[in-house]
Amino acid sequence: MGELLDILRRLSEAHGPPGFEDEVADIIVSELRGYVDGFVKDSLGNLIAYKGSGDKSLMLAAHMDEIALIVKSIDDKGFIRFAKLGGIWDQLLVGQQVIVHGSKGRVRGVIGSKAIHVMKDEERRQLLTYDKMFIDVGARSADEVKEMGIEVGNFITIDKRLVELANGLVAGKAFDDRAGCAALVQALKEAKPRCKVYAAFTIQEEVGLKGATVAGYAIKPTVGVAVDTTIAGDHPNIEPHEAPIKVGSGPVVVVADGRRDSLSGGLIPNPVVKRWIVKVAQERGIPIQFEVLEGGTTDATAIQLSREGVPSGVIAFPTRYVHTFQEVLNLRDLEKVVTLLVGLMEGEMPF
Numbered sequence: 001m002g003e004l005l006d007i008l009r010r011l012s013e014a015h016g017p018p019g020f021e022d023e024v025a026d027i028i029v030s031e032l033r034g035y036v037d038g039f040v041k042d043s044l045g046n047l048i049a050y051k052g053s054g055d056k057s058l059m060l061a062a063h064m065d066e067i068a069l070i071v072k073s074i075d076d077k078g079f080i081r082f083a084k085l086g087g088i089w090d091q092l093l094v095g096q097q098v099i100v101h102g103s104k105g106r107v108r109g110v111i112g113s114k115a116i117h118v119m120k121d122e123e124r125r126q127l128l129t130y131d132k133m134f135i136d137v138g139a140r141s142a143d144e145v146k147e148m149g150i151e152v153g154n155f156i157t158i159d160k161r162l163v164e165l166a167n168g169l170v171a172g173k174a175f176d177d178r179a180g181c182a183a184l185v186q187a188l189k190e191a192k193p194r195c196k197v198y199a200a201f202t203i204q205e206e207v208g209l210k211g212a213t214v215a216g217y218a219i220k221p222t223v224g225v226a227v228d229t230t231i232a233g234d235h236p237n238i239e240p241h242e243a244p245i246k247v248g249s250g251p252v253v254v255v256a257d258g259r260r261d262s263l264s265g266g267l268i269p270n271p272v273v274k275r276w277i278v279k280v281a282q283e284r285g286i287p288i289q290f291e292v293l294e295g296g297t298t299d300a301t302a303i304q305l306s307r308e309g310v311p312s313g314v315i316a317f318p319t320r321y322v323h324t325f326q327e328v329l330n331l332r333d334l335e336k337v338v339t340l341l342v343g344l345m346e347g348e349m350p351f
């Protein structure tokens, strides 16, 4: 468990907003060197590690990007306004420490807002939207901000350390989907594949599954499987019927995902792939949870629709507070995801 935790820590604390994932890719390369047959980095920034040989190929995908912000404007007094990259609930942003990735390197800042003391009663009860927030880097003017190397279009990420909680739980940022990357890295280290495995560490998932779209086309796999977070509902203020998945109860096989209310735009996994994942889990003694995920999807959706179509599925790990900057998962679930991925790589493909 120690090794997996170390990889997760490195990847979670790294900074990889959509369109700027190189730091994450570099960590993955450093972890995997010597364990895979080679790497390819495509023109969009996807990192594809390959291992094994054979006529059939298995594409496993985990995305490197995280929800983030981008500099939208800088005012005369040196305060920065921003736009959001990915689905972020505005309330979570107030008071966060951030890093602005400028041309002269990283600049620390905080997300500021009006103090509660000066808010009218009505204001206190209202939700604060992101357009009423700003980033304070300590500058006194727009010129000073410019001097620091910051300009419109710079990426902004939240700065957060991973912490260990009781009972094998860990909390940190960007577990969506760095925990998927960590599981895939660990599985590649352990597996002796029976087919050609392409592990695609994809870019810009949070803004439209972009990396997986081109990687799926380039790889042209026999089968595609995405590894990503899913919503755990085992905490207050959410009912079991809304989110039945529990942290600590094992990996999740997603049986359908997509937009809330219609499940359109998502994935209905290939039934043979789904059965294969379940069979491998049973063979390796891994408990499985099944989920219909309304309100989200994964890279598997893009892989499925590449070329003439690729039989695809999703392996997920239960995560609390997804798309906050303090997601919580159980390392034992993630270890079981590793075992399951190893099982797929070493198993016989049903195609």
Ligand SMILES: [Zn+2]
Binding pocket: 176, 206, 323
């Ligand atoms: Zn996400």
